[in-house]
Amino acid sequence: MMSLLREILELIRPDFQRDRVVPSTGVTARLTGFTAGAMGFLVVFALALSLAADRLGQRWSAALAQTATVRISAPADQVEMQVAAVLDILATTPGIQTARSLTAEEQQNLLQPWFGTDLPLEDLPIPRLIDITEDEAGFDAAGLRLRLAAEAPGAVLDDHARWRKPLVQAAGRLSWLAMVCIGVIGLTTAAMVILAARAALAANAQVIAVLRLIGAKDHYIAAAFVRRFTLRAFVGANVGVALAALALFALPGAADHVAVLSGLRFQGLEWAALIAVPPVLALVALLATRYAAMRVLEGLS
Template sequence: MRAQSRPAAGPGRRLGPIVPASSVSGTTLVMVIAIMTYLAGLTVGGVDLVRATADDWARDIVRETTIQIRPAEGRDMDASVARVSEIARGTRGVSEVRPYSKAETARLLEPWLGSGLSFDDLPIPRLVVLKLSDATQFDAVAMQAKLEREAPGATLDDHRRFLDRLVAMARTIVWLGVGVLALMLAATVLSVVFATRGAMAGNRDIVQVLHFVGARDGYIAGQFQRRFLRLGLKGGCAGGAAAIATFLTAGLMADQGVGTAAVDQVDALFGRFEVGASAYAGVLSIVLIIAALTSITSRVTVYRTLRAMG
């Protein structure tokens, strides 16, 4: 039975660490952890950007609805647009009505059909966009029934189908991001396991001597745990700082490129590139989680290896 928890050192001597302060395996592990943390940070930022953009789209869609007027033989489109606009202005819950002219409607189709085309012979529907009030409830069913009675050919589109698809897409991306993070954390844990076993094998003689003089398993495991905790913090901080620097650089480049065709197209699809505070908090959380996993994994691995050594 072991009588002491830690081997005694001679007078005036300080017991050195079991695991060398610097080694090739330690440097390699720091690089692996830094890369994993960096990729995990980018994943957190990307998921946060998509989530924020989807929320913005959802808020805009909820506050807006569209009435579409289909052309038909003998139908006066201008008169139909005027009648639909009049009905919309008298509807509860509508704060603003904006009918699109024929030229404005044609411009909406230019990205797909190109410019310079004649739309006179094409059955292009006319649009009336309604801005909805936040204070008053809008009854879409009653509005559609009124349009069917008083404005034949006009249909109300509340964008519900698009909103459902948008929410489903955002949720899918979030879960994919969670899956990627889980895989990266698992890869980090495996890397720590192999690095700890390598360190144990490289210091096998020292560990056996410590056992012989009465060192407990907890003392030996604590030495490895502290060493790998420092490695995890070092690699995690490096990867996290690189991820945050990437966010800041991308935001700066987006601000400087405002007005260019590429940036305008990205803004039209995803909105303004802006990583929120939750993404930065997520990166910091990833750093702490990886450091904790590195520490706990090394301790568990040391205990299992010591039991196997007998």
């Protein structure tokens, strides 16, 4: 590990003479810079997606955990009576911290996104909702259902378990998928850099032949290419990351409440993760170029 680190440090050590050995221009220079830029751009969005999915999962989990709802559907003349009965039961159920019947206005607000603002709630058979908050220990859902069935036949307990688990799972998988995307982007970057490095090595066959003739070790020749490609990748990745950051910044923030996409923008210290992207892509380019260079050089006399 230490020897690899030493080798990497030696590869990126500036050496004016060595750096001038490889011509600075050429299509491989532009290709490497462009590839690193594009990949940097994509990595930022994949990272944003991963973090957003993670936040979403946590938000859903937190919002649905330790809460439950009792839904009461009963004939109009029995609704208030059953609501009162349910509240009485809940008040005496261990593990329930608070229980509160939603007002008509609150229920209207819940339905508003689907039915609009002019909903005549009083004319529709809308069930009444009682919002429950559990304490740390939680309550016995099965026992509560039995008591509700006996005292308030129109009451149905929903402890959110059937919603919470798949939602949190989906968010977790989305986050994982985004991380896989970042891995794929890294591998693609490596493949592109290897192709570009091989093209550069082929285009500079005469330079390599001269260097071998005068006693250059493989490490010296490889370093001339590695440093060039690493710097190109680093610069390209910085440009790509900067553009992605601007694009992300232009997206609505979490506070804007625009559905799922509202959280795609980085929050707080998450922006600092962007700093790591260019060095990581440069490291990928370094290892890819070194691999390509050593493979090519080992085939030469």
